[in-house]
Amino acid sequence: MEPAAGSSRTGRNLPVAIAVGAALGAVTIASLYFVKVLFLAVVIAAVGIGVTELVRSFAARGINVPLIPALVGMTVMIGGAYWGGTAWLLGSFAMTVLLLMFWRMFQGVENYVRDITATILVLVYPSLLAGFAALLLAVHGEQGNRGADLVLVFIATTVASDIGGYFAGISFGKHKMSSLISPKKTWEGFAGSALACMAVGGWLVSWRLEEDVWKGVLIGAVVVVFATLGDLIESAIKRDLGVKDMSSFLPGHGGMMDRLDSLVVALIPVWVLLTLLV
The missing domain is CATH 1.20.1480 (hypothetical protein mp506/mpn330, domain 1)
Structure with a gap:
C-alpha cells in the first residue's frame, strides 16, 4: 500500500510534524530567553x-x-x-x-x-x-542568560539527534539496531544522529557559551548515546503496554512522551558534562 500524501516512510505526516515541531521550538525559545519562569x-x-x-x-x-x-x-x-x-x-x-x-x-x-x-x-x-x-x-552568568544558553545547548543538541537520525534512517537505513525493541531504528540512523549532535553541540558551545568546540562535540557524542537509549526505553514501555504512541496529543508526533523520551534520558549526562566542562 502506498503511503498517504504527505506521509513519510515511518507513517508520520511529515508537513504536520514539521509545523508542530517548529511551533514547539518557537514557544520554547521565546519563553527561555524572555521570561525564565x-x-x-x-x-x-x-x-x-x-x-x-x-x-x-x-x-x-x-x-x-x-x-x-x-x-x-x-x-x-x-x-x-x-x-x-x-x-x-x-x-x-x-x-x-x-x-x-x-x-x-x-x-x-x-x-x-x-x-x-x-x-x-x-x-x-x-x-x-x-x-x-x-x-x-x-545557573547565573555575567549577562544573566547563562542558564538559558545551557538549556538551549541541551535541547538543540538532543533535538538534532532526532532530526539527524530520522533523515539518515529513511535515506540510508538498512541495518536494524534492535528488531525486538524498535524495528525502525537502524545503525545508519544512529550515525546520522551522531553527526548532527556533534555538529550542533560544537557550534552552540562555541557560539553561545564561548567555550572550545571540542567540548560541544563531546557533549554531542554523549547526547546521541543517551538520546538513542531514551528512544529505546520509550519503545520498550510502549511495546509492553501494547500501544504505538502514548497519545495523539501532538499531530504528526504522537504523544508528549514520544517527544520527551530522548530529552529526559539525555538530560542528566548533559548536566554533568556542562557542570564539569563549562
Missing part, C-alpha cells in the same frame, strides 16, 4: 502531559498510579529544583515516593508492589529527570 511553566506543562499519558496507559493495563498526587509531586520537584537546587529536587522526590507508598497502602495490598513500582517509574521518568533542566536554567 514562563519556560519553567512550559516544562511543567509538557512533563505533566507526559505523566498523564503514562498514567493513563498504565491504567489501560490495570496498573494503578494516582495521577493527581503524581502531578503535584512532579510540580514540586521541578519548581523546587529551580529555586532550591539539587537538595530540594532529590528531597522532594524522596518525600513524594514515600507519600505515594503510604497512599497506595490504604487502597489494599493486592498488586501493591506492581502499582508502587509503576508509580516510582513515573516519578523518575520523566518527573525527576526533568528537574535537571530547572537546575541548568537556574
